Each structure stands twice: as C-alpha cells, then as structure tokens.
Amino acid sequence: MKSIIGHAAIVDQLLSSLAGESPPSALMLAGDESLGKYTLALTYAGAWLCLSNVKPCYECESCAKLFGTGETPLPRNLQFALTDGPTNHPDVLIVAPSPDQIKIEQTRNARQWASFHAVMGRGRFIIIKRAQMMNLSAANALLKTLEEPPPGYTFLLTADSTDGMLPTILSRCRIIRLGPLTANEIANGLTALIGTDPERAMRLGSLARGRVGRAIRWAISDESPSLSAMEELDQIVMEGLSGRPIGALLRAERFRAACAGFEAETGGSRQAIARGFEFVAERLRDALEERLIEGRHEGADRLKRLIAEAMAAKAAALGNANAQISSERLFVEMALAR
Ligand SMILES: [Zn+2]
Incomplete structure (x- = not known):
C-alpha cells in the first residue's frame, strides 16, 4: 500500500490479507487521534477496489472515483483524509459524526445501502469514522448488520478509543491497535511523501509526539x-x-x-x-x-x-x-x- 507513513507491521498484515479471496467482514483500527487510522482505512479499501496491479495505484478508474483526480499537494490518500473529501466511489460509503455524534439514521442508512450489489465488482466498503461517537441506538442498529454481514461487504471502523463501545460490536471486529510513530518514522515519511526538508521534517517529527496527522498538517502549513x-x-x-x-x-x-x-x-x-x-x-x-x-x-x-x-x-x-x-x-x- 503506497503512501502510508509508518505502521509497517500493520501495513504488512493488511497487505497479506489482500492476497485472500475477500477482506474480513469487520475490521477496527483503534488508537489515539492523529495516528493515521482513517488514512489506513481509506488506503486499504482503495487497495481492495483498485483495478491495477500496484494497489492502490491512485490512477485507475476505481482509485480516481475513490480519491479524486487532479493535482494535489499531498499523495492522494493523505490529501483525501486530511481534507475529509467526499468520495464518488459507488462501492464506498463513509459514515462520520455530524458534528459530534453518529446517529441511528446514519447506521440505518448504511444498513440499507448494504443491501445492494457492488457496482464496480470487487466488493463494497462501509467506513465508519470515529466509531466511538456512535450513540447507543446507532451502535445497536450497526450491530444487527454486523451480526449478519452481507456477503461482499467490509466494515472498516476507526476509533480513538474502544472504551465505552459495545462489547458486542468489538467482538464482531478484528481489532488492530495503532501506537504512536517514532520521530524518525514521521520525519522520513514527510521527506519521502511530501518533500519536506529533512531538518525541518525531523523537528516536526519530534514535536508531533508520534501523531503523524499533526506533523502532516504542520508540514504543509509551511509557517x-x-x-x-x-x-x-x-x-x-x-x-x-x-x-x-x-x-x-x-x-x-x-x-x-x-x-x-x-x-x-x-x-x-x-x-x-x-x-x-x-x-x-x-x-x-x-x-x-x-x-x-x-x-x-x-x-x-x-x-x-x-x-x-x-x-x-x-x-x-x-x-x-x-x-x-x-x-x-x-x-x-x-x-x-x-
Ligand atoms: Zn487503482
């Protein structure tokens, strides 16, 4: 998976699952804010749906629909995650808190969406961003879908914390926990992917305390x-x-x-x-x-x-x-x- 900063072991794990028949039906990426969970989820979905050999290629029809087209200052997946871009991919649904809660209408809507076949072929993804912000009724509605996952569907949840989430939801998900990155990992990533000057990248890497999302935002603000x-x-x-x-x-x-x-x-x-x-x-x-x-x-x-x-x-x-x-x-x- 191209254009991911750090988390090498997790990327390897996700990559090896790409060789399988179908993705797991429910995966949760858990860890503090700004560690890159949403970027990983998007990139993983993009990799599954990509029509090219290098997954994701950020160029094929599927990648273009998911991540958008045109020049961007950042690699496409990072740009999309950072700007909270809406997606045009017919097989990806993104559910996010609006503004501080995920409500039952949203998970019900996801359930309804999950009753249709994939449009472009390789399965469908429902990404639930900040799943810890589902209120109880939303979580219960999601649980019903997770208990009988529709074939060909993958739920990708990100959560800043799993405290307070329904144990029944957690037990349905394969949980991958993300930890903070090292200053070096962040610095190398900034230089390789964004072209940040190495000395500045190292300063940002140290200051970010492992939270790569912060470092990226600082790196592009160029102040x-x-x-x-x-x-x-x-x-x-x-x-x-x-x-x-x-x-x-x-x-x-x-x-x-x-x-x-x-x-x-x-x-x-x-x-x-x-x-x-x-x-x-x-x-x-x-x-x-x-x-x-x-x-x-x-x-x-x-x-x-x-x-x-x-x-x-x-x-x-x-x-x-x-x-x-x-x-x-x-x-x-x-x-x-x-
Ligand atoms: Zn592609």
Whole structure:
C-alpha cells in the first residue's frame, strides 16, 4: 500500500490479507487521534477496489472515483483524509459524526445501502469514522448488520478509543491497535511523501509526539515562525510541569513572547495568544494520555483541570481578555499542580 507513513507491521498484515479471496467482514483500527487510522482505512479499501496491479495505484478508474483526480499537494490518500473529501466511489460509503455524534439514521442508512450489489465488482466498503461517537441506538442498529454481514461487504471502523463501545460490536471486529510513530518514522515519511526538508521534517517529527496527522498538517502549513513557537511552547510546558513555582511568571512571559510566532499564521495577536493556549492544552492532553497509558493515575485530575483552564484561557483570549493575567494564572497553577 503506497503512501502510508509508518505502521509497517500493520501495513504488512493488511497487505497479506489482500492476497485472500475477500477482506474480513469487520475490521477496527483503534488508537489515539492523529495516528493515521482513517488514512489506513481509506488506503486499504482503495487497495481492495483498485483495478491495477500496484494497489492502490491512485490512477485507475476505481482509485480516481475513490480519491479524486487532479493535482494535489499531498499523495492522494493523505490529501483525501486530511481534507475529509467526499468520495464518488459507488462501492464506498463513509459514515462520520455530524458534528459530534453518529446517529441511528446514519447506521440505518448504511444498513440499507448494504443491501445492494457492488457496482464496480470487487466488493463494497462501509467506513465508519470515529466509531466511538456512535450513540447507543446507532451502535445497536450497526450491530444487527454486523451480526449478519452481507456477503461482499467490509466494515472498516476507526476509533480513538474502544472504551465505552459495545462489547458486542468489538467482538464482531478484528481489532488492530495503532501506537504512536517514532520521530524518525514521521520525519522520513514527510521527506519521502511530501518533500519536506529533512531538518525541518525531523523537528516536526519530534514535536508531533508520534501523531503523524499533526506533523502532516504542520508540514504543509509551511509557517516556520509557528514551528519555532511550537518548540518553545513545548519546552515551556515541559518545564512548567516539572519546574518550581518560582519560575511560573517567567514562563508566562516566555509564553506570550512565543505566541507572537503564530501571528502570521493566525492573522492577529489575540488569535495568536489563543492558538498558544490551544497548543498548551494539546500538550497537557498528551501528558495526561502518556500518564494513563503508563498506568500512572496520580495527578490526572490536576492535568484535566489544567487542560480546562488552558481552553478557557483560549476562549477568553479571543474575547479580548488580558493575556498577561490569564497566562500567569495558567502557569502558576501548572507549577502548583505538580
Ligand atoms: Zn487503482
């Protein structure tokens, strides 16, 4: 499968299934956001449906219908995943939360869609994006279809987390878990597929904390001042979480100075400060997730409170609040929250 960054073992596993008669009837790609689950699902469906020998070729009629045609700055599968492109493929249905829930109408509609034969021949795919956002009735409706999968149909689910999903759905799916990529994997991928300068690719790879989707978005935004700003904020948050309270005001000052690097990208100083708070919230979420994965639950509530504080500061910044006061409050609390 061309144009996938990292996840080599999983790609091998999926590739070997391509040699079989038909794809598994239900596959779930699970793992944190921005690890490339949706891209993998799309590319896998594209590979099955591709009419050429190199699968997916991104050129045949099937690939053109699935991924679109014309020049794109990114390889087609990445472009499609990043822009949430609608597909014109008659044998692929994409179900996604709109905006924060997948509702019963959507899974019922999928069920109805699954009563027709493939148009182009090689089977049909129903991709359910962020399946953890199915509400209970939607999940139950899907379950009925999964219990008696129509022949020739494959359900590809992606989920940021399997917590809270119906065990009966999970047990019907072959579950593939994705982990974070290494900085090197991301950097090599950015250079090979997008042509990112290797030094910049390595900086983005380190900053992305294994989340390849973020690195791609940063790589194509091409804002070098933002990259330096993100690196500085990353540093400040790491120090903030481990440093002494006495440095908190200085860190708040460095935070405001670093945010100036977002001005070109965001188009204003208030927006730049808001972007900075958003980035800090994201880093705190990463720190929280890392802790939970390692089974360290102490301090989790404090981190959650800090995340809420950072998001509130972001909203306040857009509403013209005093950036000095809100940044000082955040970094003082961060220092106290150790
Ligand atoms: Zn093709």
